[in-house]
């Protein structure tokens with residue numbers, strides 16, 4: 001603690017990205033360094049290989065983060081880490097780094113839920129205060145809002161995430177990973193809608209049948225641009241329909257689009273439209289902070305730590321399948 005301002009170092013390692021950041025309680029991001037594992041062309045993330053990548057680069061990422069921070073590491077007040085959800089071997093690698101830092105620096109260790117951290121950093125960088133949030137990434141697809149100590153889920157995917165759908169189809173079409181930006185580019189070249197399954201159940205979406213249908217159409221020789229366009233139209237409309245119902249129900253006056261897929265301009269356009277229809281302000285997390293990064297963990301960890309959330313090193317087991325609506329926030 002320096003002049004009443006506290007700082008926290010955050011370690012992110014849930015999936016493809018290993019990130020380190022130091023953030024202050026005034027919201028200043030001193031440094032945010034990350035390195036992302038890229039699977040071989042046509043392949044998905046292999047958990048063990050991603051974890052090896054993180055282990056191999058952890059030291060150099062930590063060093064460059066400290067160089068950017070420009071202060072001694074022992075000045076930080078807390079150490080935060082992504083405790084879940086995510087890929088077990090990747091989570092364990094980050095947790096080991098965080099535990100070592102907490103032990104060496106004799107600072108408290110604060111566990112952070114990765115998805116909640118996406119929303120908290122999104123609120124920080126956009127200025128949204130109490131949004132209905134739509135979190136769309138490789139690991140998450142849900143519609144959520146904070147109420148009475150919990151992020152409540154108002155809709156989610158019943159099977160694969162929107163990021164999985166996009167990357168899965170991109171791989172089948174021979175695109176490099178991650179496929180989202182290329183799918184968006186191809187989609188811009190078409191306005192020819194190919195009929196695909198639109199599956200909304202209750203307020204949840206289901207994307208696995210859509211991926212199967214897209215694979216079939218690709219094999220039948222349909223134009224790639226038409227398929228990318230149709231994928232976006234169907235998948236985004238399903239999510240937007242569910243989000244609009246949640247917005248009408250919660251009567252939130254802000255909508256926050258977060259996670260890697262938030263970069264997609266067509267998705268932004270659709271969500272902005274329903275926000276305006278319900279007189280809610282629309283925010284999309286800028287690209288720099290919409291993907292996985294240490295800053296999301298440092299910022300969320302700092303706030304949790306200020307509310308007394310800490311975990312003993314001996315008990316800091318990672319939780320690969322941790323649901324965000326089970327996390328009590330003091």
Ligand code: AMP
Pocket residue numbers: 136137138139162163164166167178179180181184259260261262263264265290291292
């Ligand atoms: P994250 O898990 O938050 O790092 O987000 C990664 C996901 O975002 C991957 O599935 C990417 O394909 C996807 N993505 C990134 N940019 C775009 C884009 N412009 N359009 C659609 N999806 C995107």
Ligand code: MG
Pocket residue numbers: 114118137138139291292
């Ligand atoms: Mg993520």
